[in-house]
Amino acid sequence: KQEVTQIPAALSVPEGENLVLNCSFTDSAIYNLQWFRQDPGKGLTSLLLIQSSQREQTSGRLNASLDKSSGRSTLYIAASQPGDSATYLCAVRYRSNDYKLSFGAGTTVTVRA
Amino acid sequence: DAGVIQSPRHEVTEMGQEVTLRCKPISGHNSLFWYRQTMMRGLELLIYFNNNVPIDDSGMPEDRFSAKMPNASFSTLKIQPSEPRDSAVYFCASSPRQGALYSPLHFGNGTRLTVT
Numbered sequence: 001k002q003e004v005t006q007i008p009a010a011l012s013v014p015e016g017e018n019l020v021l022n023c024s025f026t027d028s029a030i031y032n033l034q035w036f037r038q039d040p041g042k043g044l045t046s047l048l049l050i051q052s053s054q055r056e057q058t059s060g061r062l063n064a065s066l067d068k069s070s071g072r073s074t075l076y077i078a079a080s081q082p083g084d085s086a087t088y089l090c091a092v093r094y095r096s097n098d099y100k101l102s103f104g105a106g107t108t109v110t111v112r113a
Numbered sequence: 114d115a116g117v118i119q120s121p122r123h124e125v126t127e128m129g130q131e132v133t134l135r136c137k138p139i140s141g142h143n144s145l146f147w148y149r150q151t152m153m154r155g156l157e158l159l160i161y162f163n164n165n166v167p168i169d170d171s172g173m174p175e176d177r178f179s180a181k182m183p184n185a186s187f188s189t190l191k192i193q194p195s196e197p198r199d200s201a202v203y204f205c206a207s208s209p210r211q212g213a214l215y216s217p218l219h220f221g222n223g224t225r226l227t228v229t
Contacts, residue, residue, distance in 0.1 A: 031215060032214075034217055034218065036220075042223070043220040043221050045220070046217045046218065046219060049216075051215060091218075093214065098214070099163075099168070099169075100161070100169075101218060105155050106155075
């Protein structure tokens with residue numbers, strides 16, 4: 001069964017600390033992996049998309065890495081701010097599932113001022 | 114780019130009533146997805162359209178659910194009759210025409226449905 005797991009389910013850090021969010025997947029045969037942010041009552045905002053051939057993607061304070069062999073991706077958020085408080089979801093497009101995205105349950109982040 | 118537009122944002126209805134949710138994908142995107150999100154089950158794919166044609170509706174929970182995409186810029190998800198267990202947030206998402214497998218998915222803000 002192709003699953004996506006995100007640990008921890010929740011995380012609370014003081015402002016300024018770096019955030020490390022983990023995502024694991026069960027099959028290395030993937031097209032890509034996408035990180036999303038979801039604010040309460042809102043939709044999902046795409047943060048980073050890492051193709052299968054890539055090792056990492058960066059956007060501002062965000063950096064996502066991909067290690068297919070170990071089935072892991074990590075989202076790093078540098079110098080966290082209260083505005084980073086949200087739920088972060090990881091989604092994997094497995095080759096066997098073609099167009100479908102398999103979502104993790106998310107990590108809810110609280111950045112304390 | 115206005116993004117994926119969904120309406121209404123909130124819908125409260127009584128059990129047994131018909132509910133219609135609407136979606137306008139990003140212009141030029143030819144893949145459209147309907148998802149449902151609940152606390153218990155997370156995000157579930159309900160149906161996927163490509164070039165206005167339903168490709169996979171295996172996620173549609175029951176015959177009470179139906180979806181249409183009459184043209185490239187509009188889709189509807191209908192529930193008839195609605196039940197309290199249908200209460201959830203329904204998201205529409207789209208992705209570009211070329212290289213869809215390698216392109217990011219863009220979500221709307223969702224419709225929060227409450228069936229009493």
